[in-house]
Amino acid sequence: MTTKFETHEHDVLIIGAGGAGLCAAIEALAQGASVGVVCKSLLGKAHTVMAEGGIAAAMANVDRADDWRTHFRDTMRGGKFLNNWRMAQLHAQEAPDRIRDLEQWGALFDRTSDGQILQRAFGGHTYKRLCHVGDRTGLEMIRTLQDRGVALGIDVYMECAVTRLLKDGDRVAGAFGYWREQGRFVVFKAKSVVLATGGIGKIYKITSNSWEYTADGMALAYEAGAELKDMEFVQFHPTGMVWPPGVQGILVTEAVRGEGGILRNKNGERFMEKYDPKRMELSTRDVVARAIYTEVREGRGSEHGGAFLDISQKPAEYVKKKLPSMYHQFLELADVDITKGPMEVGPTCHYVMGGVRVDPETAESTVSGLYAAGEVAAGLHGANRLGGNSLSDLLVFGRRAGMAAAQAAKKVRQATIDQTQVDKAEREMLAPFQNGNGESPYAIHRDLQETMQKLVGIFRVEADLQQALQELEKLQERARRMHVDGSRMFNPGWHLSYDLQSMLTISEAVTRSALARRESRGAHSRIDYPSLDATWGKQNNVVSSQKGTMMLRQEPVPAMPEELQKLLADEAEAVAGKGK
């Protein structure tokens, strides 16, 4: 059937052109599928480009004792055992091969003296494990994947945003969206759809994330009937910039600590001695973020409400070589020469561990034909992600999603597009132009960010979370009446009006999940339930839409096979919590 809109047809449609999306595209092309990649920005600008520290893979180039088992154990330990064990296993086993893929496609990593890929230390990793290029690893990765994809001939729909997934019965049938430039609507027909849309950071006021991180992939999946998992686990990276105000939240790579950076409070105390004397600055992100937050709250913070991170004890040339972007970032944006003095840093919303619930082998969601990989998917990282495990996640599960999506596409015929769904999607997008006296989406977005920052932040408590739910309801009501000015041509206000709906939906999922989990685990810290709880250690929160209402239920964490349990025997029990 035909629609009045421009229509494109592919075997596999990939939404998002960051690391996961491009890996999925490359693999789906290798499987012989016709592939379309839709991305909101220009190609090569996706969030992956901002990743700094490195890609975790047990190559054992520097520390010979490393192997996938240790990487698996570190990942599970970092995730406080809420991870999907199979995803953690596949990730640890396959990451080294994915690094080799990148190298064979032209990536140039920093080297060891014997000509191998150099690896650096990072929080929560037992061994030196992060393959890196100074502090611009993400740029190297995305450019390599971009070049590979272009050489293979991928079709990229740049500056195009998807607002609805279309379904044919229980199966995904394509997507509806708009071109940012002209505001024209567009329909994609596809046998398989891969979500690779990244995260949700823009629901918070202080975040390292770009405008693109508006939770749209999770909202698309949720609205299409897929389940979301672990949404309470939002990672606050311990070190974002805190001063000046314009740069608040911009990331300061963990590589600063990986290269020997030391954290101090205003009294000059190396406070990590109190919070994790064994791992100190290289403790996991949840622990370091809470430590900095606690120091500030108890009056030992820096002038602008952060902590001091100092790498100036290292030779200036070394700092400039290993951390060139940090050197320039602080010199140009904050007037601080990091080779001479400390940086002021504080927690910034960085990553979401939760997301679309997927099958570990295929990355397929609970909706047939719909796949998810990278930050938009849940499972690998459990309650807290280790630094460096995100880029390797994109490589491993991006490829797996692309492979499974292409293979599944071979077995089915193109589904039919239901015109009533398309018409509804169009009406939804045009509504904000027709609303009379509503507010600007920018005003509602600012209030959403304040609400989430204040009430659903690093430390959470029942009363705040309850209040957040009420506030979210009011914001949703305001959003129903919001108004957009101007034309449909490259109109950021209009674009935000859609993104805001996604952010509101997913903010509610985060808040409901956080309210339900009455314990503190990984990135989820409840002031009223400060300890690990054995019962909660065995279940994941799952969110889904039932006839338009958000439903939350618990599901047991999948049981691990015995040989993997043995790998974790020493500490699994301790971290799972002993019960009340």
Add this chain to the structure above:
Amino acid sequence: MADAILEVFRGDRQGGKTEQYRVPVAPGMVVLDAIHYIQGHLAPDLAVRWNCKAAKCGSCSAEVNGRPRLMCKTRMDALPLDQPIKVFPMKSFPILKDLVTDVSWNYKINKKIPPFTPRPGTDWKVYQDDVDRVQEFRKCIECFLCQDVCHVLRDHDKFEQFAGPRFFVRVAGLEMHPVDGKSRAKLLRDELGIGFCNITKCCTEVCPEEIHITDNAIIPLKERVVDQFYDPVLMLVRKIRGVNEDSK
């Protein structure tokens, strides 16, 4: 702190004019913050590209007070605030709307460049010394400011014959890659038009990543083209040895 006046181009392919906006200045503020303030409070439909706001993605290129710059890296306190700050889209590319230009030409040129092609039988042992000089080229964030400022494109409109500094940087990254075995000298001469560059170094001056585009990328590539096509001795050697012009 005082307010600043921003004079921002508003318009599309059909034309346009500048509009003035008053923006409160905060410590450490950059021009992109001011643009965001305008979007959030004064003109929600003001079109601008941006992503990382940390000079890593190269999206927010524009001309601030006449100079091609990343707006996220341009501090307000480095500009004279007693007069309006003029913010215009990149001049060399067709305007789409406000500060957003059509940069799709760059993506078309990029497709002409043969990809990384490892030498057969390589053992992938690569040393830091060999990596160092190539990593400079791989720092490029594709902001296209070098393309915007290059007079061959900006003033002489040689979009059909000339690839621009960005793509010489990309080719340099491939040509000097320690494992790559392909020569792109013919392409540089015939299709990318490297001969048009008369090394005025404007590209190097505007590069936010401080890549020495002219000295480290373009001049060595020009030398490669000369070696391959205009050096009589080397030409003879190649003829005798029967070396294919596609290999280095």
